[in-house]
Amino acid sequence: MRLPTVEDIERRIPRPEDFQSRARGTQLTARVGVALGIAFGLCFLTGLWSHAQYDPPGWLPIGPQPTQLYRVTQGLHVLSGIAAIPLLLVKLWSVFPRLFIRPPTSSWRELAVEGLERASIGALVGSSVFMLASGLLNIAQWYPWDFSFRATHYAVAWIAIGSLIVHIAVKLPVIRRGLGAQIDHPEQHLDPDAVARRTVLVGAFASAGLAVLLTAGQTVPFLRRLSVFAVRDGQGPQDLPVNRTAKAAGAVEGATDPAFALEIVVGGRTVTLDRDQLLALPQRTHRLPIACVEGWSRNAVWTGVAVRDLIAMAGGDPASEVTVRSMQTRGAFRTSVLPSQFVEDHRTLLALELNGEPLSLDHGFPCRIIAPNRPGVLQTKWVRQLEVTS
Amino acid sequence: MRAARFILGAIGVGFGLWGLWLMRDFTGQQLVSTGVWLAGGILVHDAVLAPVTVGLGVLASRLLPGHFRAATSVAFLLWATLTVVFLPVLSGQGGKPDNDSILNRPYLASWLVLTGVLAGAAIIAGLRRRAHASGAAATAED
Structure with missing residues (x-):
């Protein structure tokens, strides 16, 4: 041995x-x-x-x-x-x-x-x-x-x-x-x-x-029907998948507060609008995709107020850069910046409705950003403030 | 040709060094985790997946009749590689319990069907090959 x-x-x-x-x-x-x-x-x-x-x-x-x-x-x-x-x-x-x-x-x-x-x-x-x-x-x-x-x-x-x-x-x-x-x-x-x-x-x-x-x-x-191993099947509340729920983002409390009012900050001035006032403004409807970094995407029909109209109403230049702040308390991307070329486009909406119904909580109630050609995570949900930053 | 290869190689080294430079602000914990995943990938492939595949190949070549060899190999190739691709959705990990718009399909059932279809196709292809071969042999004897 x-x-x-x-x-x-x-x-x-x-x-x-x-x-x-x-x-x-x-x-x-x-x-x-x-x-x-x-x-x-x-x-x-x-x-x-x-x-x-x-x-x-x-x-x-x-x-x-x-x-x-x-x-x-x-x-x-x-x-x-x-x-x-x-x-x-x-x-x-x-x-x-x-x-x-x-x-x-x-x-x-x-x-x-x-x-x-x-x-x-x-x-x-x-x-x-x-x-x-x-x-x-x-x-x-x-x-x-x-x-x-x-x-x-x-x-x-x-x-x-x-x-x-x-x-x-x-x-x-x-x-x-x-x-x-x-x-x-x-x-x-x-x-x-x-x-x-x-x-x-x-x-x-x-x-x-x-x-x-x-x-x-x-x-x-x-x-969609053939892809039996896809992470998403395209379904979700209001016919659209959700990436992060209101609960996961810590946004439930802020989003369901009956006293909610959106702030629009231009220069030193702040204009506030509650959801009913937002609904009373001229509405636009566009078909735009949510396209996520995780590779899933789906078109949906969004109705709301054009961000450029809101900025103009508050006395700002509709071709400005706008910083969007969310009510979410957890996770990255609580803030996003809309460059001026997106703000200028009348399809960039502060959406209030999705596929003909009021936004559900998980899709960003009371209001969210939806813009063409943007990664999903920058389509900020549960928006509390829009600020003109340049 | 030699010069072009040299330049290509230099560009590649530059890209790689740039990747390392991008990690300069990583914390020790992040670097260790990255290193574990980099080395772990090599290890899982070279020490587990590849030897198991080779071992199964040797076993199949000893146990299976020749007619079934090609069909079984292709079926195994498809089954093994697709199973690797689908491991995350089959694992039951990932997603969040409060979000039912992700990982919301019966993946295990689909995988069982896939496995069954590939196994069935391999058997049918092998049997047909055998029938074809014995048919050809019978014709040759006539």
Whole structure:
């Protein structure tokens, strides 16, 4: 009886050539990789766009047109991320044996190069899984971590895309060879029962497509019935899903106070209007979407007073920036800023009705903001004050 | 070509460093949690998901008749990857108890149907392949 030596253990660890499936191969990896790269690129760009919509940089004045823009970009963001999950799993499966390549022992230089490449692949795999897992959990409002989702999902996105670009640079000759070669070996037919690479490729694409079809109904209306795995089915009070209830936002007390009156602050002057006075003002009705960062969206018919009319009535310039303050006592986004290009648009409403009924409490009673092309979280509910801030 | 690859690599390294720089104000707790999730993803894949998949593949190639191999592989690919995608909605976690407009579908029932359909499709495809193969063999003998 002796203790196992390092050599004994090494012998028990599989080697790349121990993996027998002939379906693996550069031809498959390169093809799945191209699809995965496209999904990641789309996801990254739409993600950057979403951050720009949350905090518009000065040089990019995002406006109310096109009305459905954020709905489309954020829907694409979530769906490209979902499509990437099966593609990533198949891609990792196709190269799994390479994990067991023994480090080169010929020279320190080779060892260093191998180490660097391994590190870049570690960064790529870690950040890719991180992005897809954190995004997937976030859309189900499940946050089993101690980091800030928004800041971390954004920072790690740069690591994921950066390490993907490094990976493409390193592997470019291999990718070209893989794409240039026929996907299956001409002698494939010698074993009629073997799984062909084409079969795996078609399976990976089918899985990505099915994953999209079975979840896209939360943003694509005609898929709603088919998307049995969507986080949202489009239903909710007044035919519209709710992201945060009045109870969760700590807004019940303020919102149901019979003494409620909206404050409109222009310069040093404050005008107050209760809900009946708001209802007595000229009303406008528009069909506008709620488009959430979590990738769900739905159009609804909103009736209320245009914010520009309220500002003008209080003596302000209807092309001003307006800060909106909510009665909610919990959670982020209690305050939002409507840039002047949104205030100017007569479709930017302080809504009082939704789909022909008075707003329900969870949709922002007594009044809420609804504007075209805005992330849902900036469509402030339970509004108590509008202030002209520039 | 070499120069283009070099430039591409440099851009990638720059992007990655920018991502790290964005974390400069994270608290220790946030950094630890981020690190756990980054490393955890690699570990869960390389130490659990991938070995289990390879193990099942080896098992299937020993136990299943050849005719069923391709169909079973594709069905498993679809089933396993889709199950990963649907894990959050199947978990019963997430959402809030006072909000019934989220996670409001019978996900488990849908997943059982999906599992059944894929298993059924694999069996039917395998049987048809066997029938086809024995038919071809019979024709060859005639």
